[in-house]
Amino acid sequence: MGIIVLxxxxxLLITLVKTxxxxxTAFTVLAAIYLLFDLVPINTFLQGYTNSALATLVLLILISGVLEKSPLFHRMAEFLLHRSEAQSRLRIVTSSALLSAFLNNTxxxxxxxNSIMRQxxxxxSRLLIPLSYASVLGGITTLVGTSTNLVVNSFAVNAGLEEFSMxxxxxVGIPVALLCLAGIxxxxxxxxxxxQEITEEQSYFLTAELDKDSPMVGHDIETNQLRKLDGLFLLELERxxxxxxxxxxxxxxxxxxxxxxxxxxxxVQTLQRFPGLSVLGERVDDLMGSNLLEAVVTSDADIANSTLQEIDFRAMFDAGVVGIRRGNKRLQGQLGRIPIRVGDCLLLAVGHDFSNNRAVDRNFHLLSERSQSAQLSLTASIIVIGGFLTTIVASGIGLLPLFKGLLLLLGICLVSGLTTTTELRNRFPFELVMVIGSALAIAYGVEHSAAAGLIADFFKEYVSSVDVYIxxxxxxxxxxxxxETVTNNAAAALAFPIALSIANSFDADPTPFILAVAYGASACFLIPFGYQTHLMVFSPGRYRVSDFIQAGLPISVLYSVSVLILTPIVFPFF
Structure with missing residues (x-):
């Protein structure tokens, strides 16, 4: 049975990487299989979804949704930006790292x-990769800094180990973060x-249809003056x-x-002067009066890997896609037939119901403030931020458990009207709960089957002769x-039971091994598709994957070396 479990x-890993x-879906199906074959008792299976640390993570995400509505963050962003590139980068890196230690880094x-793109x-492109890396590094310094730390904590609690404090x-996180921030x-x-490059490989990719009654019909490209457009380039023609x-x-x-x-x-307004040209089935003149905004497709988006035609995008969101941008890559073919990818930047012409659509927050990070939810007043912002910081401090000094503090704060926000049940329902991290709850059941199956023994025997035979440090x-x-190949939370879920088995095989303190999982799961610097904040900046910065590899490799090396040296010193194996 142990071999079958392994x-x-x-x-599961191959499914996550190759499909x-x-x-x-993958974690839930495997957990259900374990349940059906009695590898996991029903009570244990259900307890995974009600784990106290997981519940704390859900509350933190819901509170973050309220904090995001504070205009103070946008005002602070404008203050951080400076005419000097070096000054702007230093302010952005240090501020994002500090904020990400306590707030959701997304x-x-x-x-x-938003502010970086408007200035x-x-x-x-000189600021966005440092912004994303700094937010990752700030997150490794506290329990609430990143969902990964809370996920690892939920596994530790479920395994009967001592809960991590704030x-x-x-x-280890602070010295590692300081070293890597200097490296950034x-x-x-x-x-x-x-x-502001004007080249053939431009930021947006858009399509327009020529109406049958257009006076442009029957004339060539040169005559219609389509060769030298202001900021646009006619790339291809489909007939x-x-x-x-x-x-x-x-x-x-x-x-x-x-x-x-x-x-x-x-x-895009350049197209206005061409009669009989339609975008999204509308005349260009009419379209330009619409509310245009930019949106990045999130890592949890329902629309990912589907074409605009397949999902009927307009009906789903009361919006039409005017253009698509994918990093610095030039797309080919008709816009409506191109599968949308995670991290794509879409130029949307939105209708009145777009901002009230429940699916918007789940599918997009908006790069325009025009269609974001109503912002908090200055007084409300101070109350919410003050309440959140009080909760963190109270938890840090042991005065009030984090779960109780966040639950109380969320209740205050609901009663005072700072958020609504509809907003909370839209923000609820359903997929994250399914991944972690199912992963806890899978971890139980690994730990209590012969699989854990096989892992332990392997390390005793091939590794223990060298050193526990190896x-x-x-x-x-x-x-x-x-x-780097799946997501950070999925990586933590897969690695935790293995780490616990290895620690037990050496009769070592499991803490440094658990921290190796936590820090390793946050070590995503090389590939933009494994971490949500990297995806958020990938297309706005017009980056290539190679840009992340070149910038991330030295940071990844510095991060890894410092973690591997400091962790055993601060948390000894024996």
């Missing part, structure tokens, strides 16, 4: 991202400078399902032609590899 874990199946990045003094992670400031000088690329100046236009452009958000290093790099 094979099931391997199958588009969501982690929530909320921190979202607040600063014109410094190229966003600042248990700080003894150094490597930032080598980041790309994508500043009756066939793609014409490149488009020659003497190509004669026909009714129903789909014109495919690349260009910037501010240059085993510690192994679990750290295993988790790091997982977090």
């Amino acid at each position: 094979l099931s874990i391997a199958t 588009s199946i969501r982690p929530a 909320a921190v990045v979202s607040s600063l991202l 014109r003094h410094v190229a966003p 600042f248990s992670f700080a003894w 400031l150094l490597i930032s000088h080598f980041l790309p400078n994508h500043q 009756q399902g066939k793609l014409i690329s490149p488009v020659h100046p003497d190509e004669v236009l026909a009714a129903g032609d789909i014109l495919i452009f690349t260009g910037e958000i501010t240059k 085993a510690f290093i192994s679990i750290f790099f295993l988790t790091l590899l997982l977090t």
Whole structure:
């Protein structure tokens, strides 16, 4: 049975890496299989979803939704930006790291991202990777700094181990963060400078259809003056399902032609002067009166891997997609037939019901303030932020458990009207609960089956002859590899039972091994698709994957070395 359990874990990992199946689906199915074959008792299976640490994580996410509505964060972001690139970067890196130690790092990045994209003094590509990296590093310093720490804590509690305190992670996290923040400031000088470039590989990809009654029909590209547009480039032309690329100046236009452009958000209005040209089935003149905004597709988006036509995007969101941007990559084909990917930046023409749509927060990080939910007043902001900080301090000194403090604060927000049950329902992290609850059941199955014994025997035979430190290093790099290929929380869920089994095989204190999982799961610096804040900045910064690899490699090395040296010193194995 132990071999079968290990094979099931391997199958789960392959599924997460090689397929588009969501982690929530994969983990839940495997946990259900364990339940059906009596590897996990029903009571244990259900207790995984009511774990106290997991409940605390849910409350923290819901409170973060209220905090995000505070205008103080947006005002602070504008204050941080400076005409000097070095000054702006230093302020952004230090502030985002400090805020991310106590707030949800996606909320921190979202607040600063809007202001960075609106300013014109410094190229966003010079600031956004440092912003994302700093938010990750700030998160490793406290229990509430990142969901990964709370997830690992939930596994520890479920395994009968001592619960981590608010600042248990700080003894190693703070020196590691300071070292890596210094490294970020150094490597930032080598980041790309994508500043208002007008090239063939532009930021947005959009399509427009030529109406049958357009006076442009029957005339070539040169005559219709489509060659030299202000900020737009005619990339391709689709006619009756066939793609014409490149488009020659003497190509004669026909009714129903789909014109495919690349260009910037501010240059879409260039299409206004062409009669009979429609975007999203509307005349361009009418479309330009719509509310245009930018939105990044989240890592949990329901629309990911589907085309606009398949999901009927307009009906779902009361919005139409005018353009798509995917990092610095040039897309090909008709816009409506391109599968939407996590991290894509969409240019939307939104209707009146867009801001009230429940699915918006789950699918998008908005880069425009125009359609975000109503902001808190200054007084309400001070009350909420003050209440949150009081809760953190009370938990840190042992005066009030974090769960009780957050529950009390959420109740106050509901009673005072600072949030509503509808907003909380929209923000509820259903998929995260499914992943962690199912992973706790899977961890039980691994621990109480022969699988744990097989893992222990392997390390006793092949590793224990060397040193417990080698085993510690192994679990750290295993988790790091997982977090770069799947998600950080899924990586923690997969690595925790293995780490606990290894610690037990050496009769060692499990704390350093558990921390290796926590720090390893947050060591996502190389690939933008494994961490949510990286996805948020990937397309707005017009980055390539290679940009993250070049910037992240030295940070990843510095991070790994410092964690592997400091953790056993602060938390000895024996």
